[in-house]
Amino acid sequence: MSKGITSRSEDYSKWYNDIVQKADLAENSGVRGMMVIKPYGYAIWEKIQAQLDKMFKETGHQNAYFPLLIPKSYFSKEASHVEGFAKECAVVTHYRLKNSPDGKGVIVDPDAKLEEELIIRPTSETIIWSTYKNWIQSYRDLPLLINQWANVMRWEMRTRLFLRTAEFLWQEGHTAHATQAEAWTETTKMLDVYAEFAETWMAMPVIKGAKSASERFAGALETLCIEALMQDGKALQAGTSHFLGQNFAKAFDVKFTDQSGKLDYVWATSWGVSTRLMGALVMAHSDDNGLVLPPKLAPIQVVIVPIYQKIEQLEIIRTEVNKITEQLKIKGISFKFDDRDSQRPGFKFAEYELKGVPVRLALGPRDIEQGTIEVVRRDTLEKSVVQQVGIVEYIEKLLEDIQQNIYQKALNFRNENIRKANSYDEFKTILNEKGGFILAHWDGTPETEEQIKSETKATIRSLPFEYEKEEGICIVTGKPSERRVLFAKSY
Amino acid sequence: MSKGITSRSEDYSKWYNDIVQKADLAENSGVRGMMVIKPYGYAIWEKIQAQLDKMFKETGHQNAYFPLLIPKSYFSKEASHVEGFAKECAVVTHYRLKNSPDGKGVIVDPDAKLEEELIIRPTSETIIWSTYKNWIQSYRDLPLLINQWANVMRWEMRTRLFLRTAEFLWQEGHTAHATQAEAWTETTKMLDVYAEFAETWMAMPVIKGAKSASERFAGALETLCIEALMQDGKALQAGTSHFLGQNFAKAFDVKFTDQSGKLDYVWATSWGVSTRLMGALVMAHSDDNGLVLPPKLAPIQVVIVPIYQKIEQLEIIRTEVNKITEQLKIKGISFKFDDRDSQRPGFKFAEYELKGVPVRLALGPRDIEQGTIEVVRRDTLEKSVVQQVGIVEYIEKLLEDIQQNIYQKALNFRNENIRKANSYDEFKTILNEKGGFILAHWDGTPETEEQIKSETKATIRSLPFEYEKEEGICIVTGKPSERRVLFAKSY
Numbered sequence: 001m002s003k004g005i006t007s008r009s010e011d012y013s014k015w016y017n018d019i020v021q022k023a024d025l026a027e028n029s030g031v032r033g034m035m036v037i038k039p040y041g042y043a044i045w046e047k048i049q050a051q052l053d054k055m056f057k058e059t060g061h062q063n064a065y066f067p068l069l070i071p072k073s074y075f076s077k078e079a080s081h082v083e084g085f086a087k088e089c090a091v092v093t094h095y096r097l098k099n100s101p102d103g104k105g106v107i108v109d110p111d112a113k114l115e116e117e118l119i120i121r122p123t124s125e126t127i128i129w130s131t132y133k134n135w136i137q138s139y140r141d142l143p144l145l146i147n148q149w150a151n152v153m154r155w156e157m158r159t160r161l162f163l164r165t166a167e168f169l170w171q172e173g174h175t176a177h178a179t180q181a182e183a184w185t186e187t188t189k190m191l192d193v194y195a196e197f198a199e200t201w202m203a204m205p206v207i208k209g210a211k212s213a214s215e216r217f218a219g220a221l222e223t224l225c226i227e228a229l230m231q232d233g234k235a236l237q238a239g240t241s242h243f244l245g246q247n248f249a250k251a252f253d254v255k256f257t258d259q260s261g262k263l264d265y266v267w268a269t270s271w272g273v274s275t276r277l278m279g280a281l282v283m284a285h286s287d288d289n290g291l292v293l294p295p296k297l298a299p300i301q302v303v304i305v306p307i308y309q310k311i312e313q314l315e316i317i318r319t320e321v322n323k324i325t326e327q328l329k330i331k332g333i334s335f336k337f338d339d340r341d342s343q344r345p346g347f348k349f350a351e352y353e354l355k356g357v358p359v360r361l362a363l364g365p366r367d368i369e370q371g372t373i374e375v376v377r378r379d380t381l382e383k384s385v386v387q388q389v390g391i392v393e394y395i396e397k398l399l400e401d402i403q404q405n406i407y408q409k410a411l412n413f414r415n416e417n418i419r420k421a422n423s424y425d426e427f428k429t430i431l432n433e434k435g436g437f438i439l440a441h442w443d444g445t446p447e448t449e450e451q452i453k454s455e456t457k458a459t460i461r462s463l464p465f466e467y468e469k470e471e472g473i474c475i476v477t478g479k480p481s482e483r484r485v486l487f488a489k490s491y
Numbered sequence: 492m493s494k495g496i497t498s499r500s501e502d503y504s505k506w507y508n509d510i511v512q513k514a515d516l517a518e519n520s521g522v523r524g525m526m527v528i529k530p531y532g533y534a535i536w537e538k539i540q541a542q543l544d545k546m547f548k549e550t551g552h553q554n555a556y557f558p559l560l561i562p563k564s565y566f567s568k569e570a571s572h573v574e575g576f577a578k579e580c581a582v583v584t585h586y587r588l589k590n591s592p593d594g595k596g597v598i599v600d601p602d603a604k605l606e607e608e609l610i611i612r613p614t615s616e617t618i619i620w621s622t623y624k625n626w627i628q629s630y631r632d633l634p635l636l637i638n639q640w641a642n643v644m645r646w647e648m649r650t651r652l653f654l655r656t657a658e659f660l661w662q663e664g665h666t667a668h669a670t671q672a673e674a675w676t677e678t679t680k681m682l683d684v685y686a687e688f689a690e691t692w693m694a695m696p697v698i699k700g701a702k703s704a705s706e707r708f709a710g711a712l713e714t715l716c717i718e719a720l721m722q723d724g725k726a727l728q729a730g731t732s733h734f735l736g737q738n739f740a741k742a743f744d745v746k747f748t749d750q751s752g753k754l755d756y757v758w759a760t761s762w763g764v765s766t767r768l769m770g771a772l773v774m775a776h777s778d779d780n781g782l783v784l785p786p787k788l789a790p791i792q793v794v795i796v797p798i799y800q801k802i803e804q805l806e807i808i809r810t811e812v813n814k815i816t817e818q819l820k821i822k823g824i825s826f827k828f829d830d831r832d833s834q835r836p837g838f839k840f841a842e843y844e845l846k847g848v849p850v851r852l853a854l855g856p857r858d859i860e861q862g863t864i865e866v867v868r869r870d871t872l873e874k875s876v877v878q879q880v881g882i883v884e885y886i887e888k889l890l891e892d893i894q895q896n897i898y899q900k901a902l903n904f905r906n907e908n909i910r911k912a913n914s915y916d917e918f919k920t921i922l923n924e925k926g927g928f929i930l931a932h933w934d935g936t937p938e939t940e941e942q943i944k945s946e947t948k949a950t951i952r953s954l955p956f957e958y959e960k961e962e963g964i965c966i967v968t969g970k971p972s973e974r975r976v977l978f979a980k981s982y
Binding site for chain 1: 518520521522525526527528529530533534536537553554555556557558559560561562563564565566567573577578579580581582583584585586587588589590596597599608609610611618621622625631637641642644646658660833
């Protein structure tokens with residue numbers, strides 16, 4: 001097959017779109033800004049969901065489901081929250097259609113206007129905290145550790161498949177606690193869960209940190225985040241965990257009686273990751289030949305392509321293949337035996353390369369004679385001929401190697417692309433010539449942050465946890481600074 | 492704990508609401524007609540989802556995701572489809588809020604009016620077939636076997652938790668085929684999957700059949716369904732599978748080239764079950780003490796309550812319990828050891844009875860001395876004292892017994908409540924005095940069907956597959972009839 005993928009060096013943005021569409025992950029729908037997640041893309045999302053859901057449950061969370069539509073008045077209850085989301089709300093105003101008087105199609109029935117408009121949830125803090133009010137009376141009802149898998153809608157003007165879409169799928173955790181300390185522990189714990197997932201499962205190194213005040217979630221006292229570096233040197237925010245303080249408890253009047261009988265507002269967190277992770281996954285590892293998937297999230301981990309001339313040969317190959325796949329099944333390794341007669345092996349090779357299947361096996365009559373099998377790993381495209389004896393153990397080890405290798409590759413790239421800038425000129429030079437993350441001193445004011453953003457398009461990605469504090473002076477204003485912060489251009 | 496459940500004989504409808512709310516399955520939200528599915532209820536739904544999803548995949552289907560919002564014009568493309576759904580559509584007309592000029596809260600920004608209104612999907616045939624148009628060109632692209640897990644919205648005027656809500660969760664399968672025969676096979680295959688799920692997993696016997704023309708899905712040539720009988724003698728439609736013919740292919744111009752090179756419209760099916768199944772599950776088995784869950788769908792299959800006076804005793808009990816739970820884990824039996832010190836055993840017993848946990852164990856110092864354990868099964872509330880040796884095998888067998896027993900009980904009830912009526916008078920008498928299913932002759936016309944409905948509130952639930960054809964005369968008009976059909980009042 002002809003892949004027709006634009007190379008990264010030619011046009012990175014087009015390369016990304018080509019991969020997403022040609023590897024059958026997603027496509028634009030007929031509805032502005034909304035995507036169709038195709039079966040192969042959705043199968044990857046299901047793997048992401050399954051692992052995250054397991055990690056949430058292991059940390060004591062339960063799933064629940066809250067309404068899609070939120071009364072407009074709920075939004076107004078937390079001032080900065082409505083400020084943050086008002087401009088991108090899809091609004092339901094009517095609840096009925098009727099036949100058009102001119103007989104052409106249907107129109108919205110003006111008699112079916114809602115008294116109060118309903119908003120399609122852009123996030124669910126307001127509807128959930130209005131519910132928690134009835135669930136929480138005493139410290140015995142706390143902590144409340146709930147997660148929701150849902151679709152949300154934010155009316156984005158410029159959309160890109162997975163990275164920024166009007167509708168996206170996500171999970172949103174919403175927890176309630178008796179003390180500030182406990183809520184803060186939850187906020188950092190869930191950030192750690194996200195970081196572990198990104199690194200261990202997506203093979204994508206991330207930097208943990210806190211957002212600057214201007215980049216915080218609308219209604220949060222503190223927003224923690226994980227930031228990953230894409231191959232074009234731009235950062236991508238891959239997950240956020242918010243410490244909400246008592247803001248939503250106050251907005252929705254959620255109080256509890258503590259052990260001493262005192263009444264107080266409840267402490268809150270919320271945290272989420274979305275189908276945006278799919279975009280990060282594509283950009284973190286893929287190459288000009290197509291998608292590269294970490295084995296732990298690949299819907300098909302091993303593909304087996306028979307090489308034959310005559311149909312009798314295929315049957316002999318099939319017998320050998322069955323011996324291998326029986327063992328793969330036992331080990332829980334997913335596979336596909338592509339015995340389609342309509343396509344040639346070369347076409348199939350290209351197709352699975354494009355789709356990022358980690359390991360490809362090819363087996364022909366000569367291999368069977370010689371007791372060998374051809375193995376190609378997707379990450380390096382290295383080809384080996386190995387003995388059929390012990391092949392399943394070989395594959396098992398290879399899948400681990402690939403997972404580790406793509407993580408290490410991404411980590412090396414990330415580490416090579418964190419640079420310190422000690423002056424604004426140096427900052428701009430690095431940004432223009434190399435991109436990547438830049439550690440620089442900042443005076444802590446939103447004005448300077450805004451100036452840097454408008455002059456260079458770089459934003460503060462986070463006040464990273466893992467880099468040492470260091471006294472210095474702001475690269476723009478020369479005012480004193482206590483620490484370097486992490487800048488980058490971003491998605 | 493005081494359960495405060497209304498008895499079925501006193502007020503069946505109130506009994507249902509009591510169970511749903513007091514067993515923490517769901518509650519009404521602040522948004523009209525929309526429910527909150529609480530963690531315990533959602534855990535049951537997750538079990539339902541997991542099993543159905545497995546069955547869909549085993550029958551060759553893949554999951555995907557399509558947009559929540561559908562342009563109004565898409566609906567008009569299939570005439571009977573829009574006719575069927577127009578009256579219950581939630582309509583998005585604007586995409587932005589702004590601060591109110593009077594400074595009080597936010598208002599819908601009149602400048603952000605959509606050119607074409609968008610409908611929150613009540614079902615996804617139109618958006619999916621508009622997508623399939625680009626996916627299908629040749630017979631090689633067929634069959635296309637896709638399922639979607641999603642939320643949908645139908646603006647119902649009278650709502651009831653799980654049974655009829657404005658928003659509900661469901662799955663919708665949408666398949667495309669090269670031939671009429673293949674599409675028909677798919678339609679019946681998925682009905683069989685639903686029936687197997689209902690009977691084997693929900694322990695709820697169902698009758699398979701075809702809807703009468705007036706009860707068909709809007710846009711379908713044939714709607715197959717499974718019908719279950721609730722304890723109050725009313726029927727509940729638990730799942731539907733639609734043969735759509737070429738209607739949607741024609742509406743969205745989806746053609747394919749067959750093996751002979753001829754161009755033809757694609758054949759379609761769609762099929763779905765929803766959170767309505769939760770309502771069916773509650774009503775099928777529960778009693779005046781609370782929920783009764785089939786072990787296969789119970790989030791907690793076994794609860795263990797320690798009986799102790801002093802805290803030292805609890806630690807001895809805990810050691811014994813750990814031996815049991817280790818073995819339960821190995822067998823994949825889910826359990827909870829309720830060692831809360833804040834509640835007495837009697838309170839805990841009542842709570843797990845209410846929540847329908849199939850097996851309850853109680854263990855005290857005397858049991859430990861004697862090597863025994865108290866076992867109570869939820870379905871019959873029978874109490875036994877059994878030996879600790881072999882307890883896990885005992886529990887495993889007991890869970891199977893309970894699953895089988897509640898199925899058999901529901902089946903007996905259902906079979907006792909299928910009656911033949913040979914005259915309209917007899918029909919009315921049975922309906923008023925006994926309820927249940929009635930097999931009666933009908934002349935096949937929508938007029939007679941409508942007359943029976945308006946006079947008795949009974950509807951034709953289906954033309955059931957499993958009852959023999961038999962010549963007769965319509966109970967209302969005396970006209971000839973080829974078969975009895977299944978009537979009942981219904982949810």
